[in-house]
Amino acid sequence: MYKSLTKESSKSFWREQVKKLDAYIPGKSIEETKKEYHLHKVIRLASNESPFGPSPKAIEAMKKEIQDGHLYPDSTCTTLRERLGELHGIDPGSYVVANGADNIINLLIASYVNPGDEVVYCTPTFSEYSKNTLLMGGTTVEVPTSDDFVFDLEMMLEAITEKTKLAIVCNPNNPTGTIVDEDKLRDFLNRLPGHVIPVLDEAYIEFVTHESYATGVEYIKEGFPVISIRTFSKLYGLAGMRVGYAVASEELIEPLLTVREPFACNRIAQAAAVAAIDDYEYIGKVLCENRREMTKMIEKLHSLGFEAEPTHTNFIFVNMKQDSSRLANNLLKKGFIIRPCAPWGYPEHARISIGTAAQNEHFFTVLEQILTER
Structure with missing residues (x-):
């Protein structure tokens, strides 16, 4: 006899290995953030994407x-x-x-x-x-x-x-x-x-x-x-x-x-x-800009009292010395997405992608506003 499945009863059909898994939770999307906070522009510095787009x-x-x-x-x-x-x-x-x-x-x-x-x-x-x-x-x-x-x-x-x-x-x-x-x-x-x-x-x-x-x-x-x-x-x-x-x-x-x-x-x-x-000009531009902005961002983060070391990537692992999820939520409301590291077991750390010079300048302006308000 047909019986409708509930959320719990459906799990009886799952493979045992699947029951052990936690679903991957990606960084918040730009589209979702715009809709939730009624924003016209959102900059995502959470997913380590190239801020320059494809070549x-x-x-x-x-x-x-x-x-x-x-x-x-x-x-x-x-x-x-x-x-x-x-x-x-x-x-x-x-x-x-x-x-x-x-x-x-x-x-x-x-x-x-x-x-x-x-x-x-x-x-x-x-x-x-x-x-x-x-x-x-x-x-x-x-x-x-x-x-x-x-x-x-x-x-x-x-x-x-x-x-x-x-x-x-x-x-x-x-x-x-x-x-x-x-x-x-x-x-x-x-x-x-x-x-x-x-x-x-x-x-x-x-x-x-x-x-x-x-x-x-x-x-x-x-x-x-x-x-x-x-x-x-x-x-x-x-x-x-x-x-x-x-x-x-x-x-x-x-x-x-x-x-x-x-x-x-x-x-x-x-x-x-x-x-x-084969687009060597684009590759050189991205690498040069990433290195330059990394140095500037780390210096700025230090000046704000955070801890950050030089990175070998296009993102920075930052000790925010506070609840990074709370800080990330405040940044969301202002149109910036960063990645809190609580899921990795580091609730005071955040992963921040290196954006363009203009994006980074805007980010620090907003971040300083939030820190001042708090």
């Missing part, structure tokens, strides 16, 4: 490609993989492209993690490692970062057991903006047991200028069994297009290609990514 070459490529929007895209992203191969000096067969870096993380963990397998990483970091591990019935092994919010590789090594399958290093780390020293990372990779696959999440790699930083691509060329994850959402300004990729030896990439959905990256996104790689 001119990428925009032109998207306009051209949309005419063929009725056709399925190239399932294997041949042109993009070939261009990435040229960029990094690695065979195109060593790449898999998908619907953003978070989709790559999903494919990676779905490919390798069995029920009971352990995945080791440090916290605070990107929440999708935990979510996807639990979804596959795996076990998360979370190690605290060091006092300066850097991935503690020694502690990760100590946490590894015979059940460990993946060791993930977010480098640079989200939400702290820190990187691990190249010597320490190389030592970590050399000491990692053979049954553990090292994964380097390098979503913000293009912003790194530190001389003691080695890329996943460099390790792969040396023969390390590393899987590197990258994205076009940050430097290239294509967050809305959703283009991410993994690069590794073809043997490590093979299972991701097996579990990947047939058309994981749309044709407009593929065209935009190919064009974006």
Whole structure:
């Protein structure tokens, strides 16, 4: 006999692993904020998007490609993989492209993690490692970062057991903006047991200028069994297009290609990514502006009594020395969105994206008003 489902009774149909998950809560959208607070203009400094938008070459490529929007895209992203191969000096067969870096993380963990397998990483970091591990019935092994919010590789090594399958290093780390020293990372990779696959999440790699930083691509060329994850959402300004990729030896990439959905990256996104790689003028502008504004923002934050360290990304991890969620709510009412870090266990910290000079100047004007009012 038919019975209508309640919210509680419907959970009896859920997979047991799903019941353990918390839904991902993204930063508040611009559209939602405008509607809720009756605002005409909202600036989001919460999601680490490029404030400059896509490059001119990428925009032109998207306009051209949309005419063929009725056709399925190239399932294997041949042109993009070939261009990435040229960029990094690695065979195109060593790449898999998908619907953003978070989709790559999903494919990676779905490919390798069995029920009971352990995945080791440090916290605070990107929440999708935990979510996807639990979804596959795996076990998360979370190690605290060091006092300066850097991935503690020694502690990760100590946490590894015979059940460990993946060791993930977010480098640079989200939400702290820190990187691990190249010597320490190389030592970590050399000491990692053979049954553990090292994964380097390098979503913000293009912003790194530190001389003691080695890329996943460099390790792969040396023969390390590393899987590197990258994205076009940050430097290239294509967050809305959703283009991410993994690069590794073809043997490590093979299972991701097996579990990947047939058309994981749309044709407009593929065209935009190919064009974006070659727009060197745009890339240089973004990197230069990001570095300049980072310095100015940190100086201003210090002058307001906050704590903030130089970052290797396009965002700043800030100790606001007060309830950051409350401060973020006050900023929302004024048309600014920042990311409180309470979900990571740091209620007084916030992650603030680096905007344009004009956006940042306006932000600090509003922030000072709020602080004065309080």
